[in-house]
Amino acid sequence: MTRHKVSLEEFHRMVEAGVFPEDLRLELVEGDLVEMSPIGPKHAATVRRLTAHFASLAARGEALLSIQNPLVVGASELYPDLALLRPDPEDYRFRHPEGKDALLVVEVADTTLRYDLDTKVPLYAKAGVPEVWVVDLPGGRVLVHRKPQGEGYGEVRTLGPGEVLEFMGVEVPVEALL
């Protein structure tokens, strides 16, 4: 049995044709339409804190802050919890940002750690996203991925409480995210 693989173009036409209810949160992952799990309060709190930390970069125009918004990576369309994007003269109004437009992607994992690490991180690597943080809420740690190589990252570091994440001059203490 061969499941029909949905292309990005089909996905967008489905949305336009009203095939999905507006409140359905869907990602397109390698041709499969995947329903995103509802966001729990801890997950939401972490995303708000991350947003607050990176707000200064956005205010200075050094990066665009994109929260739970689409990012096209290869033939997939994902909704990372947070993405820092290269500033764009058109503000990405006429196209979705792609992997090459991303400076940093952060995924907050409450129940989805395996899925984030096994499925999404390789897609971000393949699309050339230079840095990915996966906040493992139950594990109380953050996995920092750098140096995309093929479908993985050449450098993976695990940071715990007491350590500080750093990106473009913004410092984020790990415990602020847990």
Add this chain to the structure above:
Amino acid sequence: MIRHRFSVEDFHRMAEAGILSEDDRVELVRGEVVELSPIGKRHAYVLNTLVDLLSALRDQGVLSVQNPLVLFPDTEVYPDLALLQPPRTRYRDRLPEANDALLVVEVADTSLDHDLQVKLPLYAKAGVPEVWVVDLVRDRVHVFRKPQGEAYQEARVLEDGELEVLSLKVPVKEVLP
């Protein structure tokens, strides 16, 4: 990870919007869009033979070949052949559903496992009273009757002898020469 499942209604909306084209040979199985395999020459030949033989029943049933049959709100399949309750005009404004079917026939070469393990339980659950699965690899026909739950209470395998539907008897050797 939860894969999104479509309804039959969504499936038709996609077809109308041109997202799934007329050339896409797909069916909807439990909310998933599934691609049908290309039809081989023996499959096509045996199906045409069945159509010839079963057309003797034209007053008692409507022959529907590789056409949609709605089994559930999330399942629309394209059986190789379905014999439906007459008259034909019953289906002018709606698709035939499981309770319209008198008989469903699937011709299987490479798809035998899929037909027996995936589709047969769906036909049983939807209440299709009789299913024939023609196995082109082993030259025999599986006959299933009396749906109960997700299975058929009566299952027979015929290598020769006669298939029987309504008033018609069809020798297996004529279906599988």
